[in-house]
Amino acid sequence: MEREGKYIYCIIGTGEEKNLGPIGIGGRNDEVTTCCYQDIGMVISNHPFVRLAVNRRNTVAHETVVERVMEEFSVLPVRFCTLATDVEEIRDLLAARYREFKDLLEDMDRRQSAIAAYREFPGQRPGSPWVTEAFFRSGLLLYREEQHEEAGAHR
Numbered sequence: 001m002e003r004e005g006k007y008i009y010c011i012i013g014t015g016e017e018k019n020l021g022p023i024g025i026g027g028r029n030d031e032v033t034t035c036c037y038q039d040i041g042m043v044i045s046n047h048p049f050v051r052l053a054v055n056r057r058n059t060v061a062h063e064t065v066v067e068r069v070m071e072e073f074s075v076l077p078v079r080f081c082t083l084a085t086d087v088e089e090i091r092d093l094l095a096a097r098y099r100e101f102k103d104l105l106e107d108m109d110r111r112q113s114a115i116a117a118y119r120e121f122p123g124q125r126p127g128s129p130w131v132t133e134a135f136f137r138s139g140l141l142l143y144r145e146e147q148h149e150e151a152g153a154h155r
Contacts (some may be wrong), residue, residue: 005049005083006035006090008042011076015039016148025052025061032065035087037094040101042078043069044090050080052081053131074099074108 007025015036023031024045034041043065052058062080067130069075084090 002048002050004046006044006084006087007047008044008068008078008082008084008090009134010078011094011101011105012043012069013039013102013109014041014073020065022111023065023068024059024060025058025065027061032068035090037091038098040094040098042090042094043075044084044087047083049083049085050103051075054080065102074105076104076108111151152155 007030009025009032015038016034016035016037018034018041020032022029022031022041024032024047028045028046030045030047032043032045035044036042045065059080066075066077084093105129
């Protein structure tokens with residue numbers, strides 16, 4: 001029998017335990033829930049502690065969960081196929097990196113507020129160092145200022 005682990009989708013700013021329904025990756029209809037420490041949490045589901053195949057079905061399933069969470073929260077995405085052994089390991093990680101995750105979530109909230117303002121005034125040109133012309137054409141957000149600098153070098 002395969003050992004069960006916890007599949008991690010993203011990190012959000014909530015201390016509330018939530019159940020997002022049976023939408024977990026892997027086709028087993030596992031419940032997607034949150035595992036929280038103070039006022040931050042990881043969105044997780046049960047999953048065998050084995051490496052997932054990188055294929056369209058699995059990557060779309062991962063993305064679908066993250067998009068569902070984004071309807072309600074700012075998210076810090078977590079790399080595809082990130083597994084933890086159990087909820088204690090997740091809480092320990094959240095506790096150990098609490099300040100870092102909290103700061104990043106607050107930064108994402110500020111950026112999303114700025115994006116909302118730009119969308120309200122679509123005629124405005126980009127003025128922020130992390131917003132590019134491509135963002136306005138495609139609706140995509142670059143999450144890190146370093147990515148903007150790299151993208152700017154290739155324009």
